[in-house]
Amino acid sequence: MKKNPSKQKVINAASSLFYQKGFSGTSVRDIADKASVNVSLISYYFKSKQGLLEYAVTQYYEAYLKRMEEVWSQMEEGSSLDRLKQLVFEIIKYKQEHHQFSCFIHRELSLDSVFVREMAVTYLAKENYLISNAFQEALKSHRRKGLDAVFILLQLKGMLVTPYVMQNEWKDKVVGDYSHDVFVKKYVKTVHQWLDFLMAEKQAELKE
Amino acid sequence: MKKNPSKQKVINAASSLFYQKGFSGTSVRDIADKASVNVSLISYYFKSKQGLLEYAVTQYYEAYLKRMEEVWSQMEEGSSLDRLKQLVFEIIKYKQEHHQFSCFIHRELSLDSVFVREMAVTYLAKENYLISNAFQEALKSHRRKGLDAVFILLQLKGMLVTPYVMQNEWKDKVVGDYSHDVFVKKYVKTVHQWLDFLMAEKQAELKE
Numbered sequence: 126m127k128k129n130p131s132k133q134k135v136i137n138a139a140s141s142l143f144y145q146k147g148f149s150g151t152s153v154r155d156i157a158d159k160a161s162v163n164v165s166l167i168s169y170y171f172k173s174k175q176g177l178l179e180y181a182v183t184q185y186y187e188a189y190l191k192r193m194e195e196v197w198s199q200m201e202e203g204s205s206l207d208r209l210k211q212l213v214f215e216i217i218k219y220k221q222e223h224h225q226f227s228c229f230i231h232r233e234l235s236l237d238s239v240f241v242r243e244m245a246v247t248y249l250a251k252e253n254y255l256i257s258n259a260f261q262e263a264l265k266s267h268r269r270k271g272l273d274a275v276f277i278l279l280q281l282k283g284m285l286v287t288p289y290v291m292q293n294e295w296k297d298k299v300v301g302d303y304s305h306d307v308f309v310k311k312y313v314k315t316v317h318q319w320l321d322f323l324m325a326e327k328q329a330e331l332k333e
Numbered sequence: 334m335k336k337n338p339s340k341q342k343v344i345n346a347a348s349s350l351f352y353q354k355g356f357s358g359t360s361v362r363d364i365a366d367k368a369s370v371n372v373s374l375i376s377y378y379f380k381s382k383q384g385l386l387e388y389a390v391t392q393y394y395e396a397y398l399k400r401m402e403e404v405w406s407q408m409e410e411g412s413s414l415d416r417l418k419q420l421v422f423e424i425i426k427y428k429q430e431h432h433q434f435s436c437f438i439h440r441e442l443s444l445d446s447v448f449v450r451e452m453a454v455t456y457l458a459k460e461n462y463l464i465s466n467a468f469q470e471a472l473k474s475h476r477r478k479g480l481d482a483v484f485i486l487l488q489l490k491g492m493l494v495t496p497y498v499m500q501n502e503w504k505d506k507v508v509g510d511y512s513h514d515v516f517v518k519k520y521v522k523t524v525h526q527w528l529d530f531l532m533a534e535k536q537a538e539l540k541e
Binding site: 144145146147148149150228231232234235236237238241245271272273275276277279280282283284286287288289290291292293294295297298299311312314315318319322 | 352353354355356357358436439440442443444445446449453457479480481483484485487488490491492494495496497498499500501502503505506507519520522523526527530
């Protein structure tokens, strides 16, 4: 990210265009124009639009997983529910910091392509392992009866992407009003409240 | 839908391709090949790929909104929470019945295009009115303290699209195991459980 400013300029231009118009809807020419570089420079750096995509996705997911693994390994105290909540916070924080690319990547992942299948067995498998693991641990000690574990895990994963796949709606109604930081705090709070419900914390409180 | 079988064949082929490869990633030639018709027939019916998209989206949303309005106007008994729950059921049922197109349309809505902006002021505004209205009514009589109304409405709307924007993940883990009907029932149940939490029904039960 730091070493090569024109390479990064190309990536930023591509992120912004992919976000607005999608991968297929963006041409190498569009990217070159937006980044104010020559088309041949993009070929030189990335070979093709596909090469650029793979580079940018790798950059995004490597940094994401690295951060999540660090955060996870540094958490020692707290209940399994606290640890899960902290992970949720870090995930949303990262996604929000890379808002355009998060929107783009989650849209792209809904396609049925070779690229998606490759992603699924690499980065997404690792991400899934991390999240499921944290979730199962919390569920073990806190689970409310009558909930289907597979469905609620997928629902949690849905909550982690909703602001990015429904970004037009969130932008209109919410995100525009807040800084990234405030949005992250407020959004994470609603996910935490839902986790409290799942994990029957509130129920326990009420019984006391 | 009934009158013109070859027109409908084109729409079905297009839905399936848009779903797999996205709108921009699909050519009129691809659609013609899949539908086993001549390219010129597509031009004759729809003028262009954009024309086909608009036709198919109109068909999807007109039928969707018509059904939701009917369902809503026919609900008389029950609390406002019951009515909201029934609406949620009908929405998921419709989306699941048109699974591929639902996946496609929700992906497309995350783009920033003239088409999306047109959708936003027509069909999406109507849909939003229906859902918000049902939600606000239920919230009036049932609301749990400490929840941010805007965030939880968006979260509900997120739950209504999650299985379609994260369709690869749902397909792998859940959807393949069930018929559409069973999936709808099981999924809607988890949304209802969440609504019970929001609306403090469980809390009330526990207090008794």
